[in-house]
Amino acid sequence: MRNHAWTAAMPGVFVLLWSTGFIGAKFGLPYAEPFTFLVVRFVVVVVLLGAMVAASKAAWPRDLKLVGHLAVSGLLVHAIYLGGVFGAIRLGVPAGLVALVAGLQPLLTAAVVGPLLGEHVGWRQWLGLGLGLIGVAMVLSTRLTGVSFDGFGWDGMAFAIAALLGITAGTLYQKRFCTGMDLRTGTLIQYLAALAVSLPVAMTFETMEIRWAMPFVLALGWLVLVLSLGAISLLMTLIRLGEAAKVASFFYLVPPMTAILAFLLFGEALTPLALAGMAATAVGVALVVRAKA
Template identity: 60%
Template sequence: MPPASRAASLWLAAMPLLFVVLWSTGFIGAKFGLPYAEPFTFLFIRFVLTLALLVPLAHWLSGEWPRGARLWGHIAVSGLLVHGAYLGGVFYGIYLGMPAGLASLLVGLQPLLTAALAGPLLGERLGGRQWLGLVLGLVGVTLVLGGKLDPGEALFQGFGAGALLAILIALLGIAGGTLYQKRHCTGMPLLSGTVVQYLAAGAVLGLGALLFEERRVTWTPTFALTLGWLVLVLSIAAILLLMALIRRGEASRVASLFYLVPPVTALQAWWLFDEALPPVSLAGMAVAIAGVVLVVRGQPSPAGRQRT
């Protein structure tokens, strides 16, 4: 095989794993940036900067925009769920003290919730392997949260019920958005559709920042670098990488590797923030990830995945 072809093959093989690694850093970016800005304010600034770059890219790389006001409306609703509720919930949960690794694991259960809801909402039937995965996921989460119980006044070590509620909203948002997008947004161009989603989510998060936050930002080098990473690497580069994977028929490989996001995030959080999970929580994480793997591999086609 010529060197150029060998290099191309290696790059293609590495693309799914690279995408997962980049995606996992979104939780770390939230942890780095939230000491300097409130969550809704942080996300609004991120979306504004992302749109300033993504709109020209969508026009240059695609030029195709959603057709009809009805599709625009459906895409906007999916954006409110996938980006607004999901990212808003994740950032708010971490802002309230939820460890980044634990937040990643809990929202990483999205395939389990999506599979459970797909039956009554979309008429999809679950196989025995998927039911086993759902049970394992619930058992795993119970072990993880049980290992974080605080014998003192707080509900959990370092965070309370508010953080858990925010992450639950994020989980419901990404699962509901996945199902809604699958049912109503089948004709959505990926890049320009993402622009519409960011516009809708950014408007609502901006309103949330206006109504509920002081909108103060401490512009430090750490915050600026974190914001730049989230905009350029997560919201732009990772989206373009996903487009390249889909065009090459590699989306299924991305879906099958997505269960690596929680342990990769937990490893990064341990290294950067000294976030440690007790042995029972580590065991629960392994059980929950095994449940996600069973559900994902039992699906006839990959469902939409979490975004950070």
């Protein structure tokens, strides 16, 4: 009974935790460049996960193909997605706009999930996906009013699009090739792969200078413990338990939740249009999730 209640609550907990990633990035990026920030984050995560794996004597994958698949998944979900989000925000793209671009993931997933995984996407799911997209646009429309390319360039938008492609491909790849992994050792392999790519990028294109101010330390701690360990584990579990299109639909709730957190933490206004958009998004997600129930 308790396990059933936790399984039912997992999507909501995931959305709440995942939404705080944009907040953590906003707090920490003024003190470190994006891939330098990610390198430090990945190093801390690898150390903590390594200690956890050693203490629990978790089983390592015996199949080298699975190790390779885990590495690819880690590159997509961690290096490319997080690198895209952090890079876009660092280059001046508003966090709301980055969230909106990433919020297109369910539509992109549904467009390719059938041919790749053989999952049927019915008309109710398409209706829910479309309604969710409309809701996301409504939530962020007032926050994006007046936004132009004066403050950022196409390079920033390229990072945001890379994040969208990374998390979409990563979700599909994880579902297709990595569902049999041990969460502890599998996640460690994924972060090691992401670190192996992010470190050379940081060393080549960034100064790797960090200002160890308290906001950066707090943001780093939150992103490591809550996002990299907590939310990612929930995501991998949700992918293992549900269809890829259904899991992807939960991401539609991230921009509205981010808007709520921004209102609570930074005093950003929530207009009636934004509230209506949140309702539309919730209905859209419900249609996608229940269409396959």
